[in-house]
Amino acid sequence: MSALETAERPETLRRIAIDPVTRVEGHGKVTLLLDADNRIHQVRLHIVEFRGFEIFIEGRPYWEVPVAVQRLCGICPVSHHLAAVKAMDLIAGYSTLTPTAEKLRRLMHYGQMVQSHAVHFFHLASPDLLLGFDSEPTRRNIVGVATDHPEIATQGVLLRKFGQEVIRMTAGKRVHGTGAIPGGVNKTLTVEERDTLRRDIPKMTEWARGAVKMLEKLHLTNPNFYNRFGEFPSNMMGFVNSAGEMDLYHGGLRARDAKGAEIFDHVDYSKYNEVLQEEVKSWSYMKFPHIKSLGAENGWYKVGPLARVQVCDRIPSELAEAERQNLIAMGEGKPVHGTLFFHWARMIEALHAVEVVGQLLDDPDIIGTDLMSDKGDRREEAVGVIEAPRGTLFHHYRVGEDDLVKYCNLIVSTTNNNQAMNEAIRTVATQYLTGREITEGLLNHIEVAIRAYDPCLSCATHAIGQMPLQVELLDADGALVHRASKNMG
Amino acid sequence: MTDIPNTFNLDGEPIRFEPGETILQAALKAGHFIPHLCFSPEFKPHGSCKLCIVVVNNRTGSSCAMKALPGLEVQSDTPDLNHRRRTLLQMLFVEGNHFCPGCEKSGNCKLQALAYDLEMFNDHFTHFFQPREVDASHPDFFLDRNRCINCELCVRASRDVDGKDVFGLAGRGRNSHLVVNSPSGKLGDSTFAKGDKAAEVCPVGALLPKGQGFKKPIGARLYDNAPISQSFGVKEEV
Numbered sequence: 001m002s003a004l005e006t007a008e009r010p011e012t013l014r015r016i017a018i019d020p021v022t023r024v025e026g027h028g029k030v031t032l033l034l035d036a037d038n039r040i041h042q043v044r045l046h047i048v049e050f051r052g053f054e055i056f057i058e059g060r061p062y063w064e065v066p067v068a069v070q071r072l073c074g075i076c077p078v079s080h081h082l083a084a085v086k087a088m089d090l091i092a093g094y095s096t097l098t099p100t101a102e103k104l105r106r107l108m109h110y111g112q113m114v115q116s117h118a119v120h121f122f123h124l125a126s127p128d129l130l131l132g133f134d135s136e137p138t139r140r141n142i143v144g145v146a147t148d149h150p151e152i153a154t155q156g157v158l159l160r161k162f163g164q165e166v167i168r169m170t171a172g173k174r175v176h177g178t179g180a181i182p183g184g185v186n187k188t189l190t191v192e193e194r195d196t197l198r199r200d201i202p203k204m205t206e207w208a209r210g211a212v213k214m215l216e217k218l219h220l221t222n223p224n225f226y227n228r229f230g231e232f233p234s235n236m237m238g239f240v241n242s243a244g245e246m247d248l249y250h251g252g253l254r255a256r257d258a259k260g261a262e263i264f265d266h267v268d269y270s271k272y273n274e275v276l277q278e279e280v281k282s283w284s285y286m287k288f289p290h291i292k293s294l295g296a297e298n299g300w301y302k303v304g305p306l307a308r309v310q311v312c313d314r315i316p317s318e319l320a321e322a323e324r325q326n327l328i329a330m331g332e333g334k335p336v337h338g339t340l341f342f343h344w345a346r347m348i349e350a351l352h353a354v355e356v357v358g359q360l361l362d363d364p365d366i367i368g369t370d371l372m373s374d375k376g377d378r379r380e381e382a383v384g385v386i387e388a389p390r391g392t393l394f395h396h397y398r399v400g401e402d403d404l405v406k407y408c409n410l411i412v413s414t415t416n417n418n419q420a421m422n423e424a425i426r427t428v429a430t431q432y433l434t435g436r437e438i439t440e441g442l443l444n445h446i447e448v449a450i451r452a453y454d455p456c457l458s459c460a461t462h463a464i465g466q467m468p469l470q471v472e473l474l475d476a477d478g479a480l481v482h483r484a485s486k487n488m489g
Numbered sequence: 490m491t492d493i494p495n496t497f498n499l500d501g502e503p504i505r506f507e508p509g510e511t512i513l514q515a516a517l518k519a520g521h522f523i524p525h526l527c528f529s530p531e532f533k534p535h536g537s538c539k540l541c542i543v544v545v546n547n548r549t550g551s552s553c554a555m556k557a558l559p560g561l562e563v564q565s566d567t568p569d570l571n572h573r574r575r576t577l578l579q580m581l582f583v584e585g586n587h588f589c590p591g592c593e594k595s596g597n598c599k600l601q602a603l604a605y606d607l608e609m610f611n612d613h614f615t616h617f618f619q620p621r622e623v624d625a626s627h628p629d630f631f632l633d634r635n636r637c638i639n640c641e642l643c644v645r646a647s648r649d650v651d652g653k654d655v656f657g658l659a660g661r662g663r664n665s666h667l668v669v670n671s672p673s674g675k676l677g678d679s680t681f682a683k684g685d686k687a688a689e690v691c692p693v694g695a696l697l698p699k700g701q702g703f704k705k706p707i708g709a710r711l712y713d714n715a716p717i718s719q720s721f722g723v724k725e726e727v
Contacts, residue, residue, distance in 0.1 A: 059623055060591075060623075061623075061625065061631060061699065061702070063593070063699075063700055063701070063702040063703065064591055064592075064593055064702055066703075067590075067591055067593070067702075067703055068588075068590070068591025069591075071590050071591060092700065171707075172706050172707025172708055173707055176590065177707060178703040178706065178707055179706070181702070181703050181704060182700075186703060186704055186705065186706045187706035187707075187708075400625075402625035402626060402631075403625055403631065403699055403700070404623065404625050
């Protein structure tokens with residue numbers, strides 16, 4: 001863990017705030033504390049909004065949860081919808097799904113992967129990568145990209161649209177649909193809908209692959225910069241199926257350390273709290289999870305595209321696996337940890353998602369009508385986990401005999417990346433900012449590092465009741481007169 | 490003796506009626522929609538929600554409770570009356586806790602459908618955010634008072650059709666709330682059963698069967714394809 005988390009004498013330092021962090025989902029800010037020589041002593045990513053779904057879902061009927069809880073996000077609601085319904089399947093007594101229901105849910109999920117990755121890369125990240133980190137800030141946005149690279153902007157918009165159409169046809173709406181219900185799904189895919197989507201697969205595959213190639217070229221053009229930007233070693237975690245392949249819908253948890261050695265493998269995700277632990281800190285609404293066996297100091301980890309492409313043994317689709325091999329080769333036998341590799345990995349996943357959507361559309365089960373499975377015994381407690389676009393997403397519920405939710409715990413993808421994002425901005429601050437005159441372009445380097453994680457800050461803040469709080473009373477000279485605190489870690 | 494035809498004018502259109510019918514009954518039968526919430530043709534009119542307010546010969550009243558008479562001049566679809574209806578809806582929305590995005594009745598809810606139809610674009614008033622009890626004690630149904638609008642359709646159905654008197658209203662003003670006639674006050678201890686008429690009349694999501702939510706996909710729900718003013722003849726499914 002970096003020494004830049006807490007400065008020794010913050011009252012003597014100058015404070016610079018990036019508030020709000022832009023081109024991310026949700027509201028956050030970064031604070032930097034610098035001395036008179038512009039040397040950096042403290043860097044923190046603060047999440048300044050609060051959602052609190054864990055509490056207000058308590059007391060609601062269990063079948064309402066998959067639809068209600070997805071409202072905590074407008075970018076990847078499908079992930080919350082599906083993670084919640086996976087838990088509620090078990091609570092309601094459905095231990096398996098019909099082949100059609102499972103494939104329709106997978107289709108919805110991989111459609112979302114396409115749209116979310118497309119919106120992040122093309123709309124939010126590409127202005128930095130295509131126009132320059134310190135380019136004119138008024139043009140450093142999607143409008144600037146559309147002006148200078150209209151064909152790329154168009155591809156981004158249409159890739160996203162394709163993913164949204166997959167979601168609409170499986171969930172009823174592009175955003176916040178109702179497709180998955182405990183025990184199955186509520187909507188069939190018609191032959192016309194399937195054929196409409198199928199027609200677009202070749203074009204979408206070409207564009208997603210083009211984006212991967214664009215990122216590969218960027219890294220090869222200036223490897224010292226792109227490979228090393230925000231580079232720091234960390235553990236990594238993600239889903240793999242029983243064969244060790246990437247599976248974004250269902251699997252066991254696998255974690256590797258910074259050198260690629262296995263920490264745990266094929267962990268049943270319903271036992272996540274045997275391997276993971278959450279911690280709270282006084283200066284953020286977002287929790288800090290870590291791998292229990294390694295402790296808070298060394299056990300923090302990365303999730304999301306860069307972790308997933310490196311914890312899996314292979315991607316089970318031809319084009320994406322070939323591209324993954326190109327990325328892996330950059331590490332020359334070791335895992336890569338440069339922050340900008342996230343973008344490359346993300347677009348490899350987008351390509352994989354398009355390939356999977358194509359495979360599912362070719363499967364005759366996808367237009368089946370057997371949507372609900374048979375009901376077995378109810379359970380009181382269940383965990384649903386999914387690999388959301390931003391990383392591993394945990395939903396954990398307990399439901400009473402009266403069908404009302406008694407307990408809810410969410411570990412959201414961005415929460416898993418909390419410490420890693422803080423480490424990334426501290427690394428970038430050390431690499432590019434310390435000792436220099438701070439300019440807007442240099443501050444944007446910090447935002448570039450955060451954006452690479454594609455954080456969804458609104459999703460990630462739920463820890464009501466355990467919020468650490470510290471109030472300090474200082475005299476006119478800055479000396480501490482009184483300090484009161486609660487729930488301080 | 491002159492033969493006076495049984496017709497009245499609704500917004501300038503002649504409406505035929507049978508003697509004894511109310512203005513609302515005759516209008517709905519003739520295919521003319523007047524917004525309403527607490528009215529159901531199966532029960533005695535109640536006249537409490539006031540959404541079916543009309544102007545009859547320059548006097549206002551609830552069309553569900555006013556007898557149709559020959560030659561009446563009735564105004565319903567006017568900017569002034571629709572503005573008043575919108576205000577009534579806004580008051581209902583802020584009085585209860587109506588979170589349509591997560592509600593399983595969404596798309597099948599009369600309150601929501603009327604709000605769309607009458608172009609209620611915001612709540613206007615400050616929300617009460619009153620804590621209201623959810624009663625999940627019954628094995629087959631649950632009662633979510635957050636969504637109850639005190640229309641008393643379940644009260645009338647239980648009393649007049651089921652002969653059980655399971656439901657009633659208690660409290661006054663903003664404290665009015667639905668109560669259950671059982672030793673504990675819980676639905677699970679009452680004589681209420683899933684086959685009761687009272688189980689199928691709730692116009693909102695207050696009294697619903699358990700474990701059924703969201704089974705109809707978006708696009709196949711009651712008010713997905715046409716506004717309530719054009720689809721009011723469709724039987725609401727539970």
